[in-house]
Amino acid sequence: MEDFFISSMQEYGYIILFFWSILEGESGLVMAGLFSHTGDMQLFIAIFVAGLGGFAGDQIYFYIGRFNKSYVHRTLKKQRRKFALAHLLLKKHGWPIIFLQRYLYGLRTIIPIAIGLTGYSAKKYAVINLFAAWCWAALIIIPVWYFGNEILGVIKWAKTHWYYALPLIGLLIGVAYYYLHTITEKTLKTKVDQK
Numbered sequence: 001m002e003d004f005f006i007s008s009m010q011e012y013g014y015i016i017l018f019f020w021s022i023l024e025g026e027s028g029l030v031m032a033g034l035f036s037h038t039g040d041m042q043l044f045i046a047i048f049v050a051g052l053g054g055f056a057g058d059q060i061y062f063y064i065g066r067f068n069k070s071y072v073h074r075t076l077k078k079q080r081r082k083f084a085l086a087h088l089l090l091k092k093h094g095w096p097i098i099f100l101q102r103y104l105y106g107l108r109t110i111i112p113i114a115i116g117l118t119g120y121s122a123k124k125y126a127v128i129n130l131f132a133a134w135c136w137a138a139l140i141i142i143p144v145w146y147f148g149n150e151i152l153g154v155i156k157w158a159k160t161h162w163y164y165a166l167p168l169i170g171l172l173i174g175v176a177y178y179y180l181h182t183i184t185e186k187t188l189k190t191k192v193d194q195k
Contacts (some may be wrong), residue, residue, distance in 0.1 A: 013041050014049045020134075021053025022060070024108055026140055033144025034151060047141050051134035054102070058129050060113045065116020072113060075149060086114035099132040100124060 018029030025112055029050055035041040065072055076083070078189060087108060088099045101111040115125060 001060045002176045014045065016052040017041075017046060018049050018056075018073065021137070022057035024054065024057055024102070029137060029140040030144050033141040034148055036141065036145045037148025037152075043141070043145055047134065047137045050141065051130070051135035054133035054136055055126075055130045058101070058133065059126065060111035062116040062122070063127075065113035066122065066139055067116075069117055076113075079110060080188050082110045083117075087118070088116060090118065090120070095124070095128050098128045099135070102132065102136045160190050 013032070017028055022144050032041055032046040032050055036043040036046050087099075091110070097111065098115065102108055104111065107130075112129075162164075
């Protein structure tokens with residue numbers, strides 16, 4: 001399975017990276033950084049393609065909000081607090097929130113939809129979104145490319161010592177999820193209560 005995955009990435013890497021980035025997958029960017037480190041991808045082409053994918057994904061969400069308002073309100077009722085927070089963030093911070101949306105846990109897809117629901121300029125959103133997507137791709141791919149030997153060493157160690165690594169990884173993911181979920185919920189509650 002691993003050999004199939006690696007050969008697929010080597011042959012169709014940029015296409016896979018583009019579609020993976022539409023889904024906002026940092027794991028795809030990590031793989032692109034590692035493949036750039038090993039020479040199976042070109043670093044700047046990987047950043048360019050990943051940025052385009054991230055841009056396309058957020059544009060899709062933006063236009064879902066812009067042209068399907070009743071559908072969004074009907075199907076995403078449970079996300080009302082997050083939409084309220086996204087609107088507050090846009091009002092308070094303006095265009096920088098478009099730049100930062102990819103790093104806000106729990107709001108990554110909500111913010112583009114919420115911006116689409118407003119009268120925000122589609123052209124302005126697209127320009128900011130494109131540059132933000134390329135920055136997002138570069139901020140993840142370049143460090144992975146640079147520290148490729150160290151990351152590959154950890155992966156090699158984890159493959160032979162998986163029985164140690166698996167519980168540790170599970171614990172780290174659980175702690176990170178709990179921490180980020182708690183912070184996001186507290187922020188949402190505070191912002192909505194203030195409104």
